[in-house]
Amino acid sequence: MENRRTVRRWFWVWAFEKEEDWLNEMAMNGWVLENVGFCTYHFVRCEPGEYSIRLEMHPYDEAYLSFMRDTGAEYVGRVMMWIYFRKKAADGPFDLFSDIDSRISHLDKIGKMLSAVGGINLAIGAVNSLSGNAVGAVNLLCATLLMYGLGRIHGKKEALEKERMLHE
Amino acid sequence: MAESFALTEATYYILLSLVKPRHGYGIMQLTEELSGGRVHLAAGTLYGALNALCAKDWILQLPSADDSRRKEYRLTEKGLQVLRLEVTRLRELADNGERILGEA
Numbered sequence: 089m090e091n092r093r094t095v096r097r098w099f100w101v102w103a104f105e106k107e108e109d110w111l112n113e114m115a116m117n118g119w120v121l122e123n124v125g126f127c128t129y130h131f132v133r134c135e136p137g138e139y140s141i142r143l144e145m146h147p148y149d150e151a152y153l154s155f156m157r158d159t160g161a162e163y164v165g166r167v168m169m170w171i172y173f174r175k176k177a178a179d180g181p182f183d184l185f186s187d188i189d190s191r192i193s194h195l196d197k198i199g200k201m202l203s204a205v206g207g208i209n210l211a212i213g214a215v216n217s218l219s220g221n222a223v224g225a226v227n228l229l230c231a232t233l234l235m236y237g238l239g240r241i242h243g244k245k246e247a248l249e250k251e252r253m254l255h256e
Numbered sequence: 257m258a259e260s261f262a263l264t265e266a267t268y269y270i271l272l273s274l275v276k277p278r279h280g281y282g283i284m285q286l287t288e289e290l291s292g293g294r295v296h297l298a299a300g301t302l303y304g305a306l307n308a309l310c311a312k313d314w315i316l317q318l319p320s321a322d323d324s325r326r327k328e329y330r331l332t333e334k335g336l337q338v339l340r341l342e343v344t345r346l347r348e349l350a351d352n353g354e355r356i357l358g359e360a
Binding site for chain 1: 265266279280281284296297298300301303305326
């Protein structure tokens with residue numbers, strides 16, 4: 089029986105929870121994330137349910153990784169600004185955020201990144217389109233998509249903010 | 257401090273944990289213990305809060321004594337003052353609750 093497998097799969101940035109759910113489902117089925125690359129997930133056999141997986145957008149920060157290690161989480165890998173962690177279920181529940189404020193600030197980080205990349209695409213797209221370059225349309229399409237993502241992130245944030253009015 | 261504001265549960269327990277020097281994992285453990293397992297501080301939340309509290313000068317990072325990677329933190333004078341005010345505020349909330357519910 090194979091002990092390792094690689095799966096190629098694409099997730100939109102704003103669907104990071106879906107990605108996390110899928111990785112946890114894989115772990116429930118006995119495949120735990122071992123390494124990660126762009127749209128590429130490397131799994132290794134584990135006991136079903138042995139691990140929990142979490143992912144987070146966080147700028148590269150050695151101090152953070154060592155902090156996480158101290159709390160029993162294992163750094164799996166990173167793709168651009170996304171970090172993947174796993175933790176043995178036997179070592180207790182694993183989440184990265186335990187209150188509404190920190191969930192909101194995580195969404196804020198994602199939102200800022202989307203607006204920055206979206207803004208750049210919009211600017212380049214506008215310049216290219218005005219100068220008659222066909223590539224401009226691609227940039228404008230990217231910008232539209234990123235703005236859609238921004239809207240999705242904003243929606244999640246608003247829901248949390250509404251909740252925060254009553255409790256933390 | 258003229259204005260009064262409420263600390264979040266996470267902030268309250270972090271400050272309370274840091275009356276004595278502790279590292280991150282120690283804060284998580286003490287918080288769970290003090291709250292009887294009710295309040296759980298997730299690592300990402302705790303890390304963000306520690307940085308924010310350092311920036312506010314309510315806690316400080318202690319220079320590591322040995323070659324240990326684990327960073328320890330402790331309350332500052334300012335942090336202690338904030339914590340004392342919060343305990344007074346919480347007592348008012350609890351006292352009022354008990355008094356009014358006692359009459360009901």
